[in-house]
Amino acid sequence: MKKKTLLSLLVVAAMTAGLLVGCGGSSDSDGGSGGGSASTESTEAGAFTMAISYMPDSLQPDTASDDYTSMVRPIYDPLFLDTKDGIVYYLADSLEISDDGLTYKIHLNENANWSDGEPVTVQDILFSFDYAGLSSGGSSSYNTINGQPVQFNAVDDKTLEITLPEPYATYVTTLSNRVLIMPSHAFDNDPTKVDDSGYFNSTDMATSGAYTVSEINDDSIVYKARDDYYRGNPEVETIVLRNTGSGSSRQVAFENGEISYMRVTTKEELDKYSNSDEYNTYSITESRLNYLQVNPNGPNKSVLTDEGRQAIFLALNGQEIVDAAYGSDELATPANSLLTPDQVDYNPDCAGYTQDVEKAKELAESSGLSGTTLTYIYNADRANMEAVATVIQQQLAEIGVNLSIEGLDSTSFFQRFFALTYGSGQENTWDLGTNGWDSERGTSGGQAASYLKNSEAWGFSQETVDLAIQANATTDAEQSKTLWYQLQDQALGEYWEYPLTYTNYVMVSQKNVTGLDASPIVPEFADWLSIKVE
Amino acid sequence: MWKYCLKKIVELAVVLLLISFFSFAVIYIAPGDVSSMYISQEMTEEQKAAVLEHLGMDKSMPEQYLGWLKQAIHGDFGISLANRTSVTPQILSRLPATLLLMGTALLLSIVLAIPLGLWSGYKKNSLVDNAISSLSYIGMSIPSFWLGMLLVIVFTAKLHLLPSSGMNTVGVNTPWDTFIHMIMPCITLSLGNLATFIRYIRSSTIGELGEEYVLTAQAKGTSGAKILFRHVLKNTLLPIITLIGMNLATLVCGSFIIESVFGWPGIGTFAMEAIGKRDYPIIMAYVMLSGFILVIGNFIADMLYAFADPRIKRGIDSANGR
Numbered sequence: 104m105k106k107k108t109l110l111s112l113l114v115v116a117a118m119t120a121g122l123l124v125g126c127g128g129s130s131d132s133d134g135g136s137g138g139g140s141a142s143t144e145s146t147e148a149g150a151f152t153m154a155i156s157y158m159p160d161s162l163q164p165d166t167a168s169d170d171y172t173s174m175v176r177p178i179y180d181p182l183f184l185d186t187k188d189g190i191v192y193y194l195a196d197s198l199e200i201s202d203d204g205l206t207y208k209i210h211l212n213e214n215a216n217w218s219d220g221e222p223v224t225v226q227d228i229l230f231s232f233d234y235a236g237l238s239s240g241g242s243s244s245y246n247t248i249n250g251q252p253v254q255f256n257a258v259d260d261k262t263l264e265i266t267l268p269e270p271y272a273t274y275v276t277t278l279s280n281r282v283l284i285m286p287s288h289a290f291d292n293d294p295t296k297v298d299d300s301g302y303f304n305s306t307d308m309a310t311s312g313a314y315t316v317s318e319i320n321d322d323s324i325v326y327k328a329r330d331d332y333y334r335g336n337p338e339v340e341t342i343v344l345r346n347t348g349s350g351s352s353r354q355v356a357f358e359n360g361e362i363s364y365m366r367v368t369t370k371e372e373l374d375k376y377s378n379s380d381e382y383n384t385y386s387i388t389e390s391r392l393n394y395l396q397v398n399p400n401g402p403n404k405s406v407l408t409d410e411g412r413q414a415i416f417l418a419l420n421g422q423e424i425v426d427a428a429y430g431s432d433e434l435a436t437p438a439n440s441l442l443t444p445d446q447v448d449y450n451p452d453c454a455g456y457t458q459d460v461e462k463a464k465e466l467a468e469s470s471g472l473s474g475t476t477l478t479y480i481y482n483a484d485r486a487n488m489e490a491v492a493t494v495i496q497q498q499l500a501e502i503g504v505n506l507s508i509e510g511l512d513s514t515s516f517f518q519r520f521f522a523l524t525y526g527s528g529q530e531n532t533w534d535l536g537t538n539g540w541d542s543e544r545g546t547s548g549g550q551a552a553s554y555l556k557n558s559e560a561w562g563f564s565q566e567t568v569d570l571a572i573q574a575n576a577t578t579d580a581e582q583s584k585t586l587w588y589q590l591q592d593q594a595l596g597e598y599w600e601y602p603l604t605y606t607n608y609v610m611v612s613q614k615n616v617t618g619l620d621a622s623p624i625v626p627e628f629a630d631w632l633s634i635k636v637e
Numbered sequence: 638m639w640k641y642c643l644k645k646i647v648e649l650a651v652v653l654l655l656i657s658f659f660s661f662a663v664i665y666i667a668p669g670d671v672s673s674m675y676i677s678q679e680m681t682e683e684q685k686a687a688v689l690e691h692l693g694m695d696k697s698m699p700e701q702y703l704g705w706l707k708q709a710i711h712g713d714f715g716i717s718l719a720n721r722t723s724v725t726p727q728i729l730s731r732l733p734a735t736l737l738l739m740g741t742a743l744l745l746s747i748v749l750a751i752p753l754g755l756w757s758g759y760k761k762n763s764l765v766d767n768a769i770s771s772l773s774y775i776g777m778s779i780p781s782f783w784l785g786m787l788l789v790i791v792f793t794a795k796l797h798l799l800p801s802s803g804m805n806t807v808g809v810n811t812p813w814d815t816f817i818h819m820i821m822p823c824i825t826l827s828l829g830n831l832a833t834f835i836r837y838i839r840s841s842t843i844g845e846l847g848e849e850y851v852l853t854a855q856a857k858g859t860s861g862a863k864i865l866f867r868h869v870l871k872n873t874l875l876p877i878i879t880l881i882g883m884n885l886a887t888l889v890c891g892s893f894i895i896e897s898v899f900g901w902p903g904i905g906t907f908a909m910e911a912i913g914k915r916d917y918p919i920i921m922a923y924v925m926l927s928g929f930i931l932v933i934g935n936f937i938a939d940m941l942y943a944f945a946d947p948r949i950k951r952g953i954d955s956a957n958g959r
Contacts, residue, residue, distance in 0.1 A: 239687070241687050242680070247680075250681040298721040302723075321734050321805065330695075345900075352898055361800065
């Protein structure tokens, strides 16, 4: 008995010692060779490993968030993408828009098929639109424009004719960026069967992209390349989505070779990786405009008059904001317009705002803004926004305006910033706020068009509203350009939205990974045929 | 004794009802809701109203709460507002990963804390006791996320000995592989508990060593180890039972921080996502689960007291007039 007790004590002591030694580090040489059991999971040859910060609940085609869109892009193709160089076709092979801008004819690629062998048809598009309507109580941005219904007419299995109630250039963006279609045949063409079906949680689901789902594990998802993909055969055989934890954990996983690439958002990270021979650096435009909005309904609207707003905008220095918050022009450049350089109607010569502190001080005095404390809100889930807030706070302090800064998580932020849209009743809780418009590329005015049309929420004059409606309804390219050039100057002249930065999406990859910038689209990646792992 | 159990069960139901009401109220009051996923600037007022109606968010807070309660009583926690899938299977699918990690960590801390606590109490104020106590204080003071990151930096980034995150290497589903992935999160999680447990057991041991039955054992010439493990250990069980009861909830409901640092696919990261989206059916199910386990844990601890210490059972019985 005594021996037994002694033995158990010894075992416990050994375990404790093991633990303590574990905590205290080790003098083993770097590299872990000979560690035997302990595995360093380097990116396996031919496999492309993406880091994800949470395990998705299902793999249903959806573009609700950027992270999620990235996760499902390998398995679902868009109809087409609207890029600054024109439309790039995927499941569709043509889009014809009538001269009056009312009729859109989409033709699907004859070879486009689901991974279960069924062809991709017009029925799949209509089914997906019906489902979107069902999810949002009847109408969605696909089937309704300004409260009026959109008409759909299936010409044949591969041709869809869409008739809009009024010309609406943003509809191209709606069709290109947000649509990921579902296989209608899997649900007997009944969209009510989708929710809770479990179909998108199984490896049997039909996919339209270059990959199919091969494994869904507790902490990873594995996609395998299709051999019947209509656009050709992908070079990368396997894509692994790995749950890697957040922040620094992801950086360690990348440096340890466990993931193929990651995004970098600070100058320090950028310098560290771009100066090393072990990694490739890619910079693609994010087609994003970050801007500062003055709230026309805020608590200090009485001092945020034309003069007051002008004082704020003239006090700001865009280049200084980029230098301090981003540290490098590779991560962001100062913006000069409410459109991005990736939109065809962007005016590179739009003057933007130029800092004039003396004039700003005078205007702040005369408008009564001087000495006021304004409430400034920003989305803390977005990269670099906190640093931008701090720089703006300092710049406005120069003209005697104080900022009370509040960082909010996405959900809280949107309910306050878009208070009138959501009817949250919080429109009078903030004066200044920063937000961003993403995917601003291609032929339409994108989100700028819908903001400039809303004077109640964003302050623009009726004249600007009318011009925005006119610009967005124009189908003639030349006329569109003329109107948008005029609109860009006119909107800035009203001092409601200050264009802050055009951001770049900078990624670093392992040396053996190439082709990440072949399809410069954020959320990444659209064209999986160009990515290679040596 | 049965009367006592019944009384406890009624109390338990009331506590759970209160938990559910207050957590529902907190989510309701919190800024933002899931409708922002479905409403866009382009929508008309009627369309926005239709979305809110579809999500059931046009109703008042008591109406929403009662609707939820009615379903929950039947074991149906509803459908997630964000991903439109039943909540219960989603929670159940993530439960094993959390149970495995938390269970192992709790077991590890108990297995180590018992001998170390006993030893420390037995050798009160000696070098050994001081060393163990110092380590306990350090263990209690170190923030777990910091320790987690430190371990990742040392063992993954520098030494390349252990994988940084996740539960399995892709394509390798062996117990050994899971074990390798569990080492760092397990150490991080157990250190704090270990330190606390040692302190409780130590103080309890010191108290017990002053009792007359120990003196009797010593007089009979019983060895120190035998006194500790055969006599004192039994009597130090009470604080351990309390601690396990209290820790049962963390066992199931996981650790938000450690799961996100180590990318552990458990229920903590899942709930975190839901909180970000204000997906109240998932948050409510999570809160109810943790509340339920906490209350049950305490209930079990209360019951076990009676078995561990017959004096308590006699006390309960005499209070009930028997």
